[in-house]
Amino acid sequence: xxxxxAGIEVALWIPPLVAFIISFFTSMGGVSGAFLLLPFxxxxxxxxxxxxxxxxxxxxxxxxxxxxxxxWREGRMVWPLTWIVVFGTLPGVFIGAMVRxxxxxxxxxxxxxxxxxxxxxxIKMVAEVLKNTNNGAKSGSxxxxxxxxRRGNTNTGDSETAVLPATTVTHFNLKRLGFTFYGEVxxxxxxxxxxxxxxxxxxxxIYGIGGGSIIAPFFITFFGLPVxxxxxxxxxxxxxTSVAGVAFYQAIAPFYPHLSVAPxxxxxxxxxxxxxxxxxxxxxxxxxxxAKAIKWMLAxxxxxxxxxxxxxxxxx
Numbered sequence: 001x002x003x004x005x006a007g008i009e010v011a012l013w014i015p016p017l018v019a020f021i022i023s024f025f026t027s028m029g030g031v032s033g034a035f036l037l038l039p040f041x042x043x044x045x046x047x048x049x050x051x052x053x054x055x056x057x058x059x060x061x062x063x064x065x066x067x068x069x070x071x072w073r074e075g076r077m078v079w080p081l082t083w084i085v086v087f088g089t090l091p092g093v094f095i096g097a098m099v100r101x102x103x104x105x106x107x108x109x110x111x112x113x114x115x116x117x118x119x120x121x122x123i124k125m126v127a128e129v130l131k132n133t134n135n136g137a138k139s140g141s142x143x144x145x146x147x148x149x150r151r152g153n154t155n156t157g158d159s160e161t162a163v164l165p166a167t168t169v170t171h172f173n174l175k176r177l178g179f180t181f182y183g184e185v186x187x188x189x190x191x192x193x194x195x196x197x198x199x200x201x202x203x204x205x206i207y208g209i210g211g212g213s214i215i216a217p218f219f220i221t222f223f224g225l226p227v228x229x230x231x232x233x234x235x236x237x238x239x240x241t242s243v244a245g246v247a248f249y250q251a252i253a254p255f256y257p258h259l260s261v262a263p264x265x266x267x268x269x270x271x272x273x274x275x276x277x278x279x280x281x282x283x284x285x286x287x288x289x290x291a292k293a294i295k296w297m298l299a300x301x302x303x304x305x306x307x308x309x310x311x312x313x314x315x316x
Contacts, residue, residue, distance in 0.1 A: 070280055249262060
């Protein structure tokens, strides 16, 4: 099938299948999968116009609600953290979209930018995981959470009947956010989270992956938050900012008639349908996967993707 806006021809079943596989694994770490769909579209499908960023965000809009619903159902949504992410990333997404259109329309330069972002996050996460492994460090809350899931399945034989604990917000103001998760207390700076969200929002707007798509690794490495909690907040932030991003790209498209800026809606929806199923199943299965394994998965994917982009840049 030929997709006119994207200017590519691809079988109808390929986008949803690829999105399903990617989203199943990445949603466990609070990442929508859009950051991997972008290189797939650019490198394998040959879709390199600026509109690929907008199309990626259409995927987020369609796919993410199923994953967020699953995390909410299991009581693992820290809503104050979610809203800080949303309001922090939202203005950054608009800034990032303009930077993408005005300064990074060339796919060669865009790939180098994307590689730098992914490589930094990936190396930072690898270093953090190795540090914790060497020190024998384990998050008490994550360990107790996994133990609860294991005991629940052993006793009942049914994951759906295992009672999952809801998080409790202890305080929330313009200075600090505090919450508990499985007996462990977490306290983070309001403005630290907000500023990080704003910066990541700009990066996400440029990359076309939504503001919160890559914020989960930052929360894990810089703030020490548990992956079982940040995943839902990151996905919800990605959803809201992706809605705004798609609308913004669509609105500015008439002002850049020489560029393909507006999303390819059909392609984005096809990706989103596969991502919807993948995210729901990924969110459902996350509690059965050790946190360290999820972090290794995220770090490995980011480093490999970044390396591939760097090779593409110098071999362009």
